Amino acid sequence: MIVPLPDLAAMQAFGARIADQLRSGDVVALAGQLGAGKTTLARAVLASLGYKGEVPSPTFTIVETYDPPLVRLPVVHADFYRLKSVREAEELGLDDYRKGAALLAEWPDHAGGFAHEAACLSINLEIHDLGRKAIVEGGTDWLGRMP
Numbered sequence: 795m796i797v798p799l800p801d802l803a804a805m806q807a808f809g810a811r812i813a814d815q816l817r818s819g820d821v822v823a824l825a826g827q828l829g830a831g832k833t834t835l836a837r838a839v840l841a842s843l844g845y846k847g848e849v850p851s852p853t854f855t856i857v858e859t860y861d862p863p864l865v866r867l868p869v870v871h872a873d874f875y876r877l878k879s880v881r882e883a884e885e886l887g888l889d890d891y892r893k894g895a896a897l898l899a900e901w902p903d904h905a906g907g908f909a910h911e912a913a914c915l916s917i918n919l920e921i922h923d924l925g926r927k928a929i930v931e932g933g934t935d936w937l938g939r940m941p
């Protein structure tokens with residue numbers, strides 16, 4: 795599925811559609827080069843889940859967590875860019891962070907990738923003219939709720 799994202803308003807709307815469908819246990823794998831819009835889309839999802847505050851890019855902290863009542867469901871926002879091995883994702887306690895939460899993962903391949911999980915929504919963001927486009931694939935858990 796290809797989703798055109800010509801501007802920031804389209805990003806907000808796409809984030810809202812993802813947020814509407816999001817359940818705990820899901821992974822939204824946000825791939826794409828630096829500046830492709832991964833953090834922008836993660837922010838749009840968090841805003842649509844009810845979060846009113848600033849959402850920092852987790853570039854340096856790697857993991858940021860958001861919990862009810864500030865959001866509709868617990869969310870872990872991660873940026874795995876700085877991980878040097880898949881084992882580092884385990885060492886930072888990713889499995890524990892994920893319990894009961896949905897994961898928004900930037901640079902998912904640096905954490906070993908999540909596309910093998912039925913609950914993974916893979917979003918590959920590409921720069922397209924002045925905007926972006928997304929190539930979206932869902933695991934079997936996403937059947938009937940593709941955003």
Ligand SMILES: Nc1ncnc2c1ncn2[C@@H]1O[C@H](COP(=O)(O)OP(=O)(O)O)[C@@H](O)[C@H]1O
Pocket residue numbers: 799800801802804805826827828829830831832833834835900924925926
């Ligand atoms: N659909 C879009 N159209 C135009 N500009 C966008 C779009 N999505 C994001 N941007 C811009 O791209 C820049 C980089 O976005 P960011 O989300 O930080 O990228 P990433 O996290 O992938 O490195 C930001 O200035 C953002 O406003």
Ligand SMILES: [Mg+2]
Pocket residue numbers: 832833834851873900
């Ligand atoms: Mg980013």
